[in-house]
Amino acid sequence: MAVAAARTLDDGKGVLVGTGLPIIAAILAQRTHAPNLLIVFEAGGIGPRVPVLPVSVGDSRTSHMAVMATSMDYVMSVAQMGYVDYGFLGAAQIDCYGNINTTVIGQYDRPKVRLPGSGGGNDAGSLCWKTIVLMRHDKRRFVEKLDFLTTPGYLSGPGKREEMGLPEGTGPYRVITQLGVMGFDDETKRMKVLSLHPGVSVEDVKSNTGFDLLIPSSLKTTEVPTDRELQILRKVDPARIVLR
Amino acid sequence: MTTQHFCPKAAAGCVSKVEVAYAFGHELRGLSPASRREVEQGRVKVAAEISNAGFQWRFKAAAMGIPFIPTRVMLGSDTHAYSSAISVRDPFAGKPVCLVPACYPDVAVIHVHRCDKHGNAQIDGIAIMDLELARAARRLIITTEQIISEEKIRREPWRTSIPFFLVDAVVHVPYGCHPGNMAYLYYFDEDHMAEWLRLSRTDEGTLQYLENYVFGVDDFKEYVRRIGGAKKLKHLRDLERLRAKFRAPWAEGE
Numbered sequence: 082m083a084v085a086a087a088r089t090l091d092d093g094k095g096v097l098v099g100t101g102l103p104i105i106a107a108i109l110a111q112r113t114h115a116p117n118l119l120i121v122f123e124a125g126g127i128g129p130r131v132p133v134l135p136v137s138v139g140d141s142r143t144s145h146m147a148v149m150a151t152s153m154d155y156v157m158s159v160a161q162m163g164y165v166d167y168g169f170l171g172a173a174q175i176d177c178y179g180n181i182n183t184t185v186i187g188q189y190d191r192p193k194v195r196l197p198g199s200g201g202g203n204d205a206g207s208l209c210w211k212t213i214v215l216m217r218h219d220k221r222r223f224v225e226k227l228d229f230l231t232t233p234g235y236l237s238g239p240g241k242r243e244e245m246g247l248p249e250g251t252g253p254y255r256v257i258t259q260l261g262v263m264g265f266d267d268e269t270k271r272m273k274v275l276s277l278h279p280g281v282s283v284e285d286v287k288s289n290t291g292f293d294l295l296i297p298s299s300l301k302t303t304e305v306p307t308d309r310e311l312q313i314l315r316k317v318d319p320a321r322i323v324l325r
Numbered sequence: 326m327t328t329q330h331f332c333p334k335a336a337a338g339c340v341s342k343v344e345v346a347y348a349f350g351h352e353l354r355g356l357s358p359a360s361r362r363e364v365e366q367g368r369v370k371v372a373a374e375i376s377n378a379g380f381q382w383r384f385k386a387a388a389m390g391i392p393f394i395p396t397r398v399m400l401g402s403d404t405h406a407y408s409s410a411i412s413v414r415d416p417f418a419g420k421p422v423c424l425v426p427a428c429y430p431d432v433a434v435i436h437v438h439r440c441d442k443h444g445n446a447q448i449d450g451i452a453i454m455d456l457e458l459a460r461a462a463r464r465l466i467i468t469t470e471q472i473i474s475e476e477k478i479r480r481e482p483w484r485t486s487i488p489f490f491l492v493d494a495v496v497h498v499p500y501g502c503h504p505g506n507m508a509y510l511y512y513f514d515e516d517h518m519a520e521w522l523r524l525s526r527t528d529e530g531t532l533q534y535l536e537n538y539v540f541g542v543d544d545f546k547e548y549v550r551r552i553g554g555a556k557k558l559k560h561l562r563d564l565e566r567l568r569a570k571f572r573a574p575w576a577e578g579e
Contacts, residue, residue, distance in 0.1 A: 125451030200347035245401030246421030
């Protein structure tokens with residue numbers, strides 16, 4: 082998943098990252114095809130040289146040897162002005178339009194599971210040009226209807242984001258799971274499969290998705306990580322905290 | 326307050342309601358069993374949701390002395406519906422815009438790298454929300470690693486993050502941020518965080534943690550002894566300078 086995520090990031094662009102898989106993917110991208118990728122952390126670190134996996138988005142690793150150590154106000158303003166090309170998101174639940182839930186499972190007032198809440202997720206989902214969701218693929222997570230819409234994807238379909246006042250042209254770009262890489266249909270804004278990881282069948286994906294996922298007739302297979310990519314990953318997370 | 330400070334306070338029964346941008350979790354370490362239980366069992370009410378930028382800009386509005394500030398976040402979401410925000414049409418261009426109201430905390434406590442006895446404070450590294458929070462709070466308590474002279478502040482006035490007139494009290498507490506990370510000085514104490522996460526899986530364990538490190542401790546000196554004393558503090562300083570190997574006990578299946 083880290084490798085697939087890294088490959089979505091173009092050189093010379095800016096990416097808003099959280100800790101965990103997103104920063105690992107961003108560092109891998111920098112050390113392979115995107116040396117000029119600008120990494121930005123919501124807590125204020127702009128362009129850090131991250132030496133080791135940060136535990137928190139606000140810890141000192143996220144501004145280590147950075148070009149600028151500022152505040153959340155400025156970083157979020159940078160995103161709001163349209164400077165941030167990519168944003169990474171995690172999710173407990175996702176629907177066919179890429180709307181995601183990180184707030185509650187069950188009823189809001191007496192939840193079955195209380196989750197952390199939006200954090201910077203709603204901000205990234207509202208302001209970044211292209212959001213990339215990294216999450217586990219199963220029927221409990223890929224649902225017909227979210228228990229709570231924490232962060233907007235395409236809301237209820239084409240044009241809805243703009244109607245609500247979200248910046249024109251922004252929205253979910255990729256959803257990367259242990260089964261494959263998904264994108265969104267240009268016309269309908271519904272989630273569709275772009276490639277399946279080696280060994281994963283169409284049946285696997287269908288049986289793990291609780292909504293009608295668009296599956297094109299000709300599907301690519303996700304390219305396997307190269308030895309070099311794996312080597313770099315091992316250096317970035319030597320304690321295997323995130324990568325297993 | 327940060328999630329790291331909120332979760333034990335909620336578990337100790339100090340919180341009845343909370344406005345949440347991010348809580349009930351400890352980022353890479355996982356979710357916080359104790360504070361989640363408080364909400365799932367109905368003892369703590371979540372009064373409102375908001376996003377990080379939304380909350381940050383509530384303090385910014387207060388810091389600017391204005392009643393609200395327009396933003397482009399939260400539009401179209403349930404986060405918005407459960408927040409203090411109101412959406413209106415921008416009177417200049419007509420597009421929807423999300424207004425967040427000014428937030429004036431009754432009390433804020435901020436830990437800084439150094440300050441003089443009047444409270445003129447310097448913060449090294451990223452400020453996160455501290456600048457706006459300091460300016461928005463009705464009462465502000467500064468805890469500091471180091472007390473310096475007023476002359477030193479005056480020689481480099483651009484380094485002042487928080488001016489004295491916002492500050493109500495100054496407390497000198499080196500390592501006061503523990504188990505948190507103080508940029509350039511000491512890193513997170515992950516052994517301590519792992520102990521909190523392990524104990525807080527049950528109500529009894531939570532009480533045990535609070536007795537060990539909060540209620541059963543006379544002063545900060547004793548707290549430092551209990552968390553491992555000078556040896557532990559040196560290790561945290563080495564970790565911060567990347568001179569020690571980082572271990573995450575909570576990731577090792579403990």
